[in-house]
Amino acid sequence: MRCTKAVIYKDNLKYNLEQIRRHVRPKTEICVAVKADSYGHSAVLTAKTAHEVGGINYFAVATVDEGIELREDGITENIIVLSLCVPEEFDSLFSYSLTPFTFGEDYISALSEAADKFFKKDEKFPVFLAVDTGMGRIGCYPDEAGNEAKLIEQSAHLHLKGMASHFCESDSVTTECQNFTHLQYEEFCRAVENVQAKGINPGICSIGNSAAIMNNHDMYFDMVRPGIITYGYYPDQITKEYLQSRHEDFDIKPVMALETQIVAIRHFPKGKSVSYGRTYFCEDETDIAVLPVGYADGLLRRFSPGLEVTINGKKYPVCGRICMDQCMVNIGKDNPEVHLWDKAIIFGPEESGALTTADDLAKTGGTISYEVLTSIGKRVKRIVK
Incomplete structure (x- = not known):
C-alpha cells in the first residue's frame, strides 16, 4: 500500500455525531451532510456510524451518483439531494428513493412529467421545495413559495415533503452578518407561512447549518443539517473559544x-x-x-x-x-x-x-x-x- 494515506479516526467521528445528537433538541431531525464523500471522510462510513449513534434519519448528498452509492451500500435512511438534477437523472431519483430539491415552474413541471411516466396510480414521490432567502444560489423567493408548493401538490405523483433554505453568513459573529442571518430566518418563516396560506402542509422545514446549530438555537425549525462540525472543525468564527465566551460548550474532534x-x-x-x-x-x-x-x-x-x-x-x-x-x-x-x-x-x-x-x-x-x-x-x- 502507498505510504501516503488518510487515516479516519472513527471514534472521533462517532464522538462528533453524539455531540450533535446531544446538543440538538430531541424532536429535531438531523440530516448529516455526507456530500463530496463526507468531505473526503467516506460517506458510507459516516452513514453507518450515524446509524450506530441512532436518532439520525437523514443524509444529504450533492449528486444522484452519491445517493446511489449510499443505497448500494445498504443505507436505508432518507437521502436528500441538495443540488438540482437534470432530466436524465430523474428516473434514478425515483428508482433509488432519493429526495430532490426542486423549485421553479419549469423544473417542477419536468419532474412531474417524469414522475407520471414512472409511477403507478396513487403513488407519490416526496420532494423538498428550495427557498432562496439570501444565499443567491437556488430556490424560489419567499413570495413565490405558496404557488410553487401548490404546483407540487397539484401534481399527480409529487408530494411536498418539506421546505429548505441555507444561511450564507451564519458562520460570522459580526453584528451585520448575524442581522442578515436573522433576516434570512424571517424570510424563511414568511415562505412557510405563504405555503400554509394555500392550505398546504409545508412538511419538514430546515434552514439550520453547522454554525446555526451551535449559535442560533432559535432557528432549528424541524430539521438541522450539520456539515463541517461532523468532521471535527468549527465553521469560521463560530469557534470553541467564541462559544465558551457565550457559556456554550460544543466539543468536537478532527476525524x-x-x-x-x-x-x-x-x-x-x-x-x-x-x-x-x-x-x-x-x-x-x-x-x-x-x-x-x-x-x-x-x-x-x-x-x-x-x-x-x-x-x-x-x-x-x-x-x-x-x-x-x-x-x-x-x-x-x-x-x-x-x-x-x-x-x-x-x-x-x-x-x-x-x-x-x-x-x-x-x-x-x-x-x-x-x-x-x-x-x-x-x-x-x-x-x-
Missing part, C-alpha cells in the same frame, strides 16, 4: 489525518535551490527530506511557503513549491531525530501525533478547512482506525 513517510534525505549545500521556479534557496548547509505527497493528492500548491509538517513530534517547514506528487521539507543539518522512512503527518487530530490541523493549513493557503478536506484525492487511500 482525518493525512500522513506519509520520508522516502529520501538529501544533503544540500548553502545556496542550492529547491523545486520548480527556484523560489527557495538554502540559507545554510542543510538536509532536505522528500515526501511522496503533492497537489494531486490535495496538498495544494499554495500551501507553500508556510506549511509545516510534523515528524517525530516536531514541526518542519515545507520548502519550495509543492509538486504534483512530491514535496520537500527542510529538516536541518545532520538532524538525529529524523530518519529515512519516518512518518510525516501533514495534518490531523491529536491522536495522530499531528501538531497541525486542517484549519492551520487553511489559514496558510488563504482558504477554509472544507476545501482542505475535500481536496484530498481519491488516490489517497482511506484507512479507518
Whole structure:
C-alpha cells in the first residue's frame, strides 16, 4: 500500500455525531451532510456510524451518483439531494428513493412529467421545495413559495415533503452578518407561512447549518443539517473559544489525518535551490527530506511557503513549491531525530501525533478547512482506525 494515506479516526467521528445528537433538541431531525464523500471522510462510513449513534434519519448528498452509492451500500435512511438534477437523472431519483430539491415552474413541471411516466396510480414521490432567502444560489423567493408548493401538490405523483433554505453568513459573529442571518430566518418563516396560506402542509422545514446549530438555537425549525462540525472543525468564527465566551460548550474532534513517510534525505549545500521556479534557496548547509505527497493528492500548491509538517513530534517547514506528487521539507543539518522512512503527518487530530490541523493549513493557503478536506484525492487511500 502507498505510504501516503488518510487515516479516519472513527471514534472521533462517532464522538462528533453524539455531540450533535446531544446538543440538538430531541424532536429535531438531523440530516448529516455526507456530500463530496463526507468531505473526503467516506460517506458510507459516516452513514453507518450515524446509524450506530441512532436518532439520525437523514443524509444529504450533492449528486444522484452519491445517493446511489449510499443505497448500494445498504443505507436505508432518507437521502436528500441538495443540488438540482437534470432530466436524465430523474428516473434514478425515483428508482433509488432519493429526495430532490426542486423549485421553479419549469423544473417542477419536468419532474412531474417524469414522475407520471414512472409511477403507478396513487403513488407519490416526496420532494423538498428550495427557498432562496439570501444565499443567491437556488430556490424560489419567499413570495413565490405558496404557488410553487401548490404546483407540487397539484401534481399527480409529487408530494411536498418539506421546505429548505441555507444561511450564507451564519458562520460570522459580526453584528451585520448575524442581522442578515436573522433576516434570512424571517424570510424563511414568511415562505412557510405563504405555503400554509394555500392550505398546504409545508412538511419538514430546515434552514439550520453547522454554525446555526451551535449559535442560533432559535432557528432549528424541524430539521438541522450539520456539515463541517461532523468532521471535527468549527465553521469560521463560530469557534470553541467564541462559544465558551457565550457559556456554550460544543466539543468536537478532527476525524482525518493525512500522513506519509520520508522516502529520501538529501544533503544540500548553502545556496542550492529547491523545486520548480527556484523560489527557495538554502540559507545554510542543510538536509532536505522528500515526501511522496503533492497537489494531486490535495496538498495544494499554495500551501507553500508556510506549511509545516510534523515528524517525530516536531514541526518542519515545507520548502519550495509543492509538486504534483512530491514535496520537500527542510529538516536541518545532520538532524538525529529524523530518519529515512519516518512518518510525516501533514495534518490531523491529536491522536495522530499531528501538531497541525486542517484549519492551520487553511489559514496558510488563504482558504477554509472544507476545501482542505475535500481536496484530498481519491488516490489517497482511506484507512479507518
